[in-house]
Amino acid sequence: MSATTYAWLVLLFPLGGSIVIALGYRTWSGRTAGWIGTGAIALSFVNAIAAFVQLQGEPAKARHLTSTLWDYANAAGLDIKLGILVDPLSVFMILVVSGVSMLIHLYSVGYMGSDRGYTRFFSYLNFFVFSMLLLVLAGNFVLLIVGWAFVGFASYALISFWYRRATATGAGMKAFVINVVGDVGLVFAAILIFRELGTFDYLEVFDRAPGGFHTNEWTIVAICLLILVGAFAKSAQLPLHTWLPDAMEGPTPVSALIHAATMVTAGVYLIARTHPLFELAPTAADIAAFTGLATLLVAGSIALVVTDLKRIIAYSTMSQIGYMVVGVSIGAYSAGLFHLMTHAFFKALLFMAAGSVIAAMANRQDIDRMSGFGRAMTFTSVMLIIGSLALAGFPFTSGFFSKDAILSYASTRGGMYEIFTVLGYVGALMTAIYSFRIVFRVVAGEPCSEAEELAETGHVVHAEPENPATGDVEDTDVGFPGPEHHIAEQAPTMRMAMGALAVLALIGGVLQIPGVDDAITKFLEPTFEDSALAAIQPSVGDEWRDLTIGGAIAVVGIFMAYLLYVARPASTAVLVRRLRPLHTFLVNKWYFDELIDVAIVRPALAVGSFCNRVFERLVVQGLVAGTVDVVRGAGGVVRTAQSGFVRSYALLLIGGFTGLGLYFLLSSS
Amino acid sequence: MEAVAFFAGAIGALGGAIAVVGLRNPFYSVLALVVHLVSLAGLFLLLHAEFVAAAQVVVYAGAVMVLYVFVAAYVGGIQEPVWEPIPGQRLLAPLLGGALFIELSIAVLGSSLRALGDEGPTIPAGFGSPEQIGTVLLERFLIGFEAASMLLLLAAVGAVVLAGRKREGEEAASEEATS
Amino acid sequence: MAVEWYLVLSALLFAVGAGGVLIRRSPLVILLCLELMLNAGNLALVAFSRMLGNADGQVFALVVMVVAACEVVVGLGLIVAIYRRRLPLNVDELRGLRG
Numbered sequence: 034m035s036a037t038t039y040a041w042l043v044l045l046f047p048l049g050g051s052i053v054i055a056l057g058y059r060t061w062s063g064r065t066a067g068w069i070g071t072g073a074i075a076l077s078f079v080n081a082i083a084a085f086v087q088l089q090g091e092p093a094k095a096r097h098l099t100s101t102l103w104d105y106a107n108a109a110g111l112d113i114k115l116g117i118l119v120d121p122l123s124v125f126m127i128l129v130v131s132g133v134s135m136l137i138h139l140y141s142v143g144y145m146g147s148d149r150g151y152t153r154f155f156s157y158l159n160f161f162v163f164s165m166l167l168l169v170l171a172g173n174f175v176l177l178i179v180g181w182a183f184v185g186f187a188s189y190a191l192i193s194f195w196y197r198r199a200t201a202t203g204a205g206m207k208a209f210v211i212n213v214v215g216d217v218g219l220v221f222a223a224i225l226i227f228r229e230l231g232t233f234d235y236l237e238v239f240d241r242a243p244g245g246f247h248t249n250e251w252t253i254v255a256i257c258l259l260i261l262v263g264a265f266a267k268s269a270q271l272p273l274h275t276w277l278p279d280a281m282e283g284p285t286p287v288s289a290l291i292h293a294a295t296m297v298t299a300g301v302y303l304i305a306r307t308h309p310l311f312e313l314a315p316t317a318a319d320i321a322a323f324t325g326l327a328t329l330l331v332a333g334s335i336a337l338v339v340t341d342l343k344r345i346i347a348y349s350t351m352s353q354i355g356y357m358v359v360g361v362s363i364g365a366y367s368a369g370l371f372h373l374m375t376h377a378f379f380k381a382l383l384f385m386a387a388g389s390v391i392a393a394m395a396n397r398q399d400i401d402r403m404s405g406f407g408r409a410m411t412f413t414s415v416m417l418i419i420g421s422l423a424l425a426g427f428p429f430t431s432g433f434f435s436k437d438a439i440l441s442y443a444s445t446r447g448g449m450y451e452i453f454t455v456l457g458y459v460g461a462l463m464t465a466i467y468s469f470r471i472v473f474r475v476v477a478g479e480p481c482s483e484a485e486e487l488a489e490t491g492h493v494v495h496a497e498p499e500n501p502a503t504g505d506v507e508d509t510d511v512g513f514p515g516p517e518h519h520i521a522e523q524a525p526t527m528r529m530a531m532g533a534l535a536v537l538a539l540i541g542g543v544l545q546i547p548g549v550d551d552a553i554t555k556f557l558e559p560t561f562e563d564s565a566l567a568a569i570q571p572s573v574g575d576e577w578r579d580l581t582i583g584g585a586i587a588v589v590g591i592f593m594a595y596l597l598y599v600a601r602p603a604s605t606a607v608l609v610r611r612l613r614p615l616h617t618f619l620v621n622k623w624y625f626d627e628l629i630d631v632a633i634v635r636p637a638l639a640v641g642s643f644c645n646r647v648f649e650r651l652v653v654q655g656l657v658a659g660t661v662d663v664v665r666g667a668g669g670v671v672r673t674a675q676s677g678f679v680r681s682y683a684l685l686l687i688g689g690f691t692g693l694g695l696y697f698l699l700s701s702s
Numbered sequence: 703m704e705a706v707a708f709f710a711g712a713i714g715a716l717g718g719a720i721a722v723v724g725l726r727n728p729f730y731s732v733l734a735l736v737v738h739l740v741s742l743a744g745l746f747l748l749l750h751a752e753f754v755a756a757a758q759v760v761v762y763a764g765a766v767m768v769l770y771v772f773v774a775a776y777v778g779g780i781q782e783p784v785w786e787p788i789p790g791q792r793l794l795a796p797l798l799g800g801a802l803f804i805e806l807s808i809a810v811l812g813s814s815l816r817a818l819g820d821e822g823p824t825i826p827a828g829f830g831s832p833e834q835i836g837t838v839l840l841e842r843f844l845i846g847f848e849a850a851s852m853l854l855l856l857a858a859v860g861a862v863v864l865a866g867r868k869r870e871g872e873e874a875a876s877e878e879a880t881s
Numbered sequence: 882m883a884v885e886w887y888l889v890l891s892a893l894l895f896a897v898g899a900g901g902v903l904i905r906r907s908p909l910v911i912l913l914c915l916e917l918m919l920n921a922g923n924l925a926l927v928a929f930s931r932m933l934g935n936a937d938g939q940v941f942a943l944v945v946m947v948v949a950a951c952e953v954v955v956g957l958g959l960i961v962a963i964y965r966r967r968l969p970l971n972v973d974e975l976r977g978l979r980g
Contacts, residue, residue: 679972698805742923748882773957774909777964799896803893806896842940843944861955861957
């Protein structure tokens with residue numbers, strides 16, 4: 034079977050899994066739905082590997098395979114097909130997506146075990162994986178937008194999974210609205226592309242683009258900026274990032290899958306996929322890179338001060354995606370995508386470990402209340418440490434090789450791009466500090482009450498179910514989290530998944546060691562061979578130099594975190610007091626939410642209210658009611674003729690007859 | 703001679719008509735109508751329509767008017783109120799009547815009907831006699847004749863139904879309706 | 882006499898009858914005025930019959946008399962029924978069919 038057939042199967046299994054689970058909603062008992070879902074994704078992963086093998090069997094020049102299932106629209110110059118493109122980039126993405134999704138499904142089988150909405154969860158999760166795979170496999174812009182929209186929906190459904198929680202549904206809506214803004218940008222970009230180049234198909238667009246545009250012509254810049262709107266909304270970059278921290282209202286596996294490993298990387302994939310267009314519009318590419326850089330720094334600074342465990346990890350995601358966006362915008366495609374892969378590994382691992390810790394805390398997420406879980410939950414603590422080491426870029430972890438490769442490329446390109454290297458290292462320092470802030474807070478120190486109880490009795494502490502953000506009392510029925518909390522130490526599936534990811538996070542870097550091998554670059558070469566920027570490669574010596582700097586910064590950051598949180602714990606309080614205005618600014622997330630509220634939400638509400646009060650009442654109602662009144666009035670006037678007086682009827686009769694006679698007399702004379 | 707007869711008949715008819723409309727007491731109106739009908743019968747005789755004239759006197763002035771007399775006696779007079787509830791009726795009614803007359807006259811006199819202005823063709827003997835009417839009625843207008851008799855039957859049945867004595871239940875129902 | 886005299890007389894009688902229908906309020910008198918109009922029509926028919934030398938007009942007039950008789954029967958039956966139910970015999974007060 035050819036690679037494209039395998040690719041269709043990759044798409045089929047998650048969709049089939051979602052439908053099967055949904056149709057048998059009432060019949061699946063226990064954990065059946067979970068195993069069906071995991072099995073479906075596992076089959077998808079197997080087929081992705083098969084597609085990979087088949088693709089590599091083709092000669093390098095021919096590794097752009099397309100396959101069409103169905104001609105969707107074929108009229109008036111439009112030619113939209115339901116077609117996929119199987120090339121190294123898409124195969125890379127489906128391997129990462131299906132692989133990490135499989136492990137997260139496995140984790141969820143245990144983690145969501147006592148949730149009353151178990152079956153619904155796996156149906157949604159499978160549907161999400163299908164949508165993401167569709168997005169990356171799409172062969173034209175229309176199918177891309179379809180997958181983009183499906184992913185947005187799946188994200189909404191999963192964020193508001195605990196639908197009786199008001200904060201969760203609000204967060205879901207916020208995420209969806211911002212995603213729709215991105216969708217609109219993407220749709221406009223597609224329309225402009227069609228208008229300029231006459232086609233939606235990727236390969237044809239990229240073929241015709243160099244001939245159709247001059248460099249930095251305003252049309253191509255506009256197209257790329259609109260694509261960026263879509264990419265930034267999906268990848269939570271400034272200024273469309275406010276939905277990501279709130280999206281942590283969803284269950285932890287959702288945060289791991291969607292908001293760390295897959296959905297938020299869709300923007301990065303998109304920029305990499307449309308790189309021919311961006312290389313024709315360097316202005317737009319630079320705007321993208323600087324936005325990524327800004328996000329990187331802003332998110333890193335916020336992660337240093339917030340106290341909700343999942344939100345720290347969320348801001349960390351935002352920051353790392355900033356690195357990836359910088360990478361694919363300045364031309365470091367393989368480095369950026371390599372970082373995408375390693376980030377998927379260690380971020381998913383971090384979220385899984387965080388889920389275990391939160392379960393041990395009876396669903397509370399405030400790190401100020403956590404401490405000393407090292408003895409009570411050894412496995413989780415080790416996982417947490419491994420993930421944080423990779424995140425910080427500790428020497429020879431996967432993150433070490435991937436993150437600094439981007440910065441190395443930036444310095445090789447030279448000129449203005451040196452800024453990215455310098456500020457990138459600043460960001461790396463922040464990353465190391467906040468990632469080990471988590472570790473030292475949670476693992477080290479005196480055990481908190483929950484940790485003690487766990488160590489002594491072996492049971493997770495029991496507490497009244499409540500909303501971690503607002504403290505509202507809840508119950509454990511459908512629509513809220515289940516009654517029991519599962520920690521990794523007590524759930525084998527969770528341990529299996531986390532263990533696999535830990536191994537990958539540690540050794541994943543061997544794929545691209547400078548001077549030794551460059552498996553990723555070689556694999557992705559057919560996709561990026563037409564790119565002038567991709568040809569720029571830093572020398573081995575330069576790369577090792579940059580990697581070493583990055584590793585050193587990571588160690589320094591870890592040491593600083595140690596000082597702040599272990600050796601001299603009082604120093605944080607002193608810092609907060611001294612820098613109170615800065616601290617408040619950071620804790621309030623740079624006031625972005627308030628800014629959007631004033632700039633967009635309030636005016637929109639005002640317009641709506643005006644329309645409701647004035648326009649609707651006066652114009653629309655007035656028109657409708659006015660018409661009714663006119664008709665009724667006319668009817669009333671006419672009704673006076675129906676007096677019931679026989680004599681007036683007779684009068685009308687004879688009068689009419691007389692008139693008629695008069696008419697005939699006159700007309701015949 | 704004929705003119706005198708005509709004017710006598712005409713004055714009788716017109717006078718009777720105006721009296722019907724103008725007299726307050728409905729009984730007097732009925733009597734005025736009888737005068738009118740008899741005058742018309744005279745005019746019919748002038749027009750050589752003997753059978754129609756006879757039928758007019760026997761059927762119309764005889765039977766139909768007797769019906770009217772019975773009902774007028776049964777119902778009695780009503781006091782017609784002075785005030786006119788329908789605005790403009792008192793004004794418009796004579797106006798329209800006059801207009802109608804004028805139009806019809808113009809139509810008649812101004813039309814190009816031949817034979818207007820003279821007495822008409824010489825008519826054969828036996829014109830308008832019962833034999834001739836009977837022959838025409840039963841030969842040419844047989845269907846009309848039968849339909850008319852059907853109509854008379856319907857009317858008779860209808861009258862019985864309308865004014866017949868009510869049964870117990872209906873009496874009670876009509877009592878409620880009028881109370 | 883020329884035929885037109887009869888026709889003009891018929892028109893006059895018709896107009897008087899119409900005026901009477903419009904002015905009087907007692908249903909009985911209205912029926913009487915209706916008779917006036919019917920008879921005016923009869924007169925016209927017979928005049929035309931004389932004018933054309935054709936007996937059809939007279940037959941028509943006979944049928945009109947039949948119709949008038951039937952109508953009078955039903956109308957008087959109505960008046961008697963109204964009187965029996967003690968409703969006012971005044972056309973202005975019998976206005977149940979108003980819109």
